[in-house]
Amino acid sequence: MNNQAIGFIDSGVGGLTVVKEALKQLPNEKIYYLGDTARMPYGPRPSEQVLEFTWEMTSFLLSKGIKMLVIACNTATAAALDDLREKLAIPVIGVIKPGSRAAIKSSKNQRVGVIGTEGTIKSGAYKRTLHEKNPNLFVTSLPCPEFVQIVENDQYESKYAEQVVAETLGFFDDKNIDTLVMGCTHYPLLRPFIQKAVGDKVTLIDSGAETVNDVSTILDYFDIAAKREEETTHEFYTTGSSDDFNEIASGWLGLENINAKTIHLGQGD
Amino acid sequence: MNNQAIGFIDSGVGGLTVVKEALKQLPNEKIYYLGDTARMPYGPRPSEQVLEFTWEMTSFLLSKGIKMLVIACNTATAAALDDLREKLAIPVIGVIKPGSRAAIKSSKNQRVGVIGTEGTIKSGAYKRTLHEKNPNLFVTSLPCPEFVQIVENDQYESKYAEQVVAETLGFFDDKNIDTLVMGCTHYPLLRPFIQKAVGDKVTLIDSGAETVNDVSTILDYFDIAAKREEETTHEFYTTGSSDDFNEIASGWLGLENINAKTIHLGQGD
Numbered sequence: 376m377n378n379q380a381i382g383f384i385d386s387g388v389g390g391l392t393v394v395k396e397a398l399k400q401l402p403n404e405k406i407y408y409l410g411d412t413a414r415m416p417y418g419p420r421p422s423e424q425v426l427e428f429t430w431e432m433t434s435f436l437l438s439k440g441i442k443m444l445v446i447a448c449n450t451a452t453a454a455a456l457d458d459l460r461e462k463l464a465i466p467v468i469g470v471i472k473p474g475s476r477a478a479i480k481s482s483k484n485q486r487v488g489v490i491g492t493e494g495t496i497k498s499g500a501y502k503r504t505l506h507e508k509n510p511n512l513f514v515t516s517l518p519c520p521e522f523v524q525i526v527e528n529d530q531y532e533s534k535y536a537e538q539v540v541a542e543t544l545g546f547f548d549d550k551n552i553d554t555l556v557m558g559c560t561h562y563p564l565l566r567p568f569i570q571k572a573v574g575d576k577v578t579l580i581d582s583g584a585e586t587v588n589d590v591s592t593i594l595d596y597f598d599i600a601a602k603r604e605e606e607t608t609h610e611f612y613t614t615g616s617s618d619d620f621n622e623i624a625s626g627w628l629g630l631e632n633i634n635a636k637t638i639h640l641g642q643g644d
Numbered sequence: 645m646n647n648q649a650i651g652f653i654d655s656g657v658g659g660l661t662v663v664k665e666a667l668k669q670l671p672n673e674k675i676y677y678l679g680d681t682a683r684m685p686y687g688p689r690p691s692e693q694v695l696e697f698t699w700e701m702t703s704f705l706l707s708k709g710i711k712m713l714v715i716a717c718n719t720a721t722a723a724a725l726d727d728l729r730e731k732l733a734i735p736v737i738g739v740i741k742p743g744s745r746a747a748i749k750s751s752k753n754q755r756v757g758v759i760g761t762e763g764t765i766k767s768g769a770y771k772r773t774l775h776e777k778n779p780n781l782f783v784t785s786l787p788c789p790e791f792v793q794i795v796e797n798d799q800y801e802s803k804y805a806e807q808v809v810a811e812t813l814g815f816f817d818d819k820n821i822d823t824l825v826m827g828c829t830h831y832p833l834l835r836p837f838i839q840k841a842v843g844d845k846v847t848l849i850d851s852g853a854e855t856v857n858d859v860s861t862i863l864d865y866f867d868i869a870a871k872r873e874e875e876t877t878h879e880f881y882t883t884g885s886s887d888d889f890n891e892i893a894s895g896w897l898g899l900e901n902i903n904a905k906t907i908h909l910g911q912g913d
Contacts, residue, residue, distance in 0.1 A: 402778075466865070468865075473861075476861075476864070508869070588857065592742075592862065593865060595745070596735070602776055
């Protein structure tokens with residue numbers, strides 16, 4: 376039993392899709408969230424830089440006191456999970472393996488699509504993980520560079536978003552996939568448009584939501600789940616505008632009083 | 645990556661319900677199974693003795709070389725999980741927390757039933773775990789002492805089994821539960837009769853099958869999942885009759901060539 380917070384980090388607001396699931400599945404847990412909005416998107420950055428930024432976010436949350444770290448960002452998971460796990464004494468959970476596992480469970484025809492940022496797709500992390508688990512899987516990956524920015528600009532319900540998603544995902548029309556991994560935690564906010572674009576027969580995998588199952592398992596495994604009598608207060612931090620963050624976060628999480636605080640990391644950029 | 649086997653232990657054939665799910669979800673993994681059929685049922689035994697027997701089973705599989713241990717038995721999980729986890733360097737997974745988590749996710753009306761052996765129910769392990777995770781849950785527990793023996797006698801499809809199950813579970817008629825935890829790995833073999841007895845509106849939780857999700861998460865967490873080019877051979881051991889074991893195991897798992905070996909543990913009993 377451990378009532379310390381679980382830390383969630385992301386390049387921006389995408390990790391809130393993981394938090395949303397955590398609030399549902401793990402109501403006893405206190406959450407500290409940090410979105411590096413000032414330096415997003417991470418997708419186009421070199422992986423060394425993503426690693427550096429991820430360490431900066433991690434240090435901040437460690438200084439606040441966390442019992443577990445969730446890298447609620449696929450780009451950062453691909454770039455930094457192994458290094459963080461090796462060096463930290465607290466459990467570190469990434470989003471790529473849980474998403475891969477769910478995809479393998481879901482696919483009947485062995486043809487799986489993966490969408491993500493340039494960084495995530497270039498790292499090959501999904502393809503590698505999927506093939507390790509099932510060498511017969513046929514995996515088609517597609518970077519979707521514009522999606523993150525659309526979500527961060529709070530345009531994820533716009534006509535423009537629908538158009539970009541439809542055009543980008545037209546790529547899968549002749550790929551005959553039955554499962555599509557949303558390999559970026561921002562993408563579930565675009566879920567209705569993504570589903571429409573690929574059709575109802577394709578199962579969408581929300582790698583972030585799947586990750587919460589892992590968080591729950593690891594909390595139990597190390598016996599560090601929280602036990603709480605009264606309600607807890609979550610804390611939200613952003614390196615960008617707290618007003619923008621509050622607006623997206625309260626809309627998406629259905630919570631009032633997000634009260635995000637703006638903090639500064641590194642040398643800026 | 646680690647191609648060693650995962651060990652599964654149970655008082656008898658019940659743990660095969662967990663193995664069945666593992667074969668499906670984790671086709672790369674090699675399985676060593678040991679059922680202590682000669683000394684089952686564990687349910688009525690004092691917990692100190694169950695702990696002792698569980699250690700004997702564990703030592704046998706350790707000597708064969710395993711990378712992870714699954715206590716595929718609720719009675720043994722209640723009696724021995726903490727002790728084994730504390731003393732072994734390999735990961736040890738029990739069936740009670742995964743089952744509890746699934747029950748909490750499933751229940752809408754907050755009224756959950758738990759069935760298990762006398763040992764499991766008396767330990768209070770499910771009630772305690774469920775309440776830790778959700779203090780508002782109303783939990784009704786019922787020991788079902790006859791079920792294990794019915795399964796071990798290969799009578800689990802008989803008219804007699806149907807009758808015993810119906811009579812025993814009549815207890816829940818006025819309990820208004822919407823979720824029932826099958827808190828014994830033998831019970832999924834009786835699933836059709838259990839479902840019929842409690843009605844279609846009650847969701848049955850197969851704690852063993854849920855456990856395989858945990859196994860998968862922990863394999864990934866410690867990076868010890870198997871990677872295999874060719875098919876692997878599983879190994880089955882029993883302290884009882886290998887013919888009886890082979891018959892139930894091949895029927896339930898849909899595998900030929902179970903070829904269980906009989907081994908001896910402890911002083912007999």
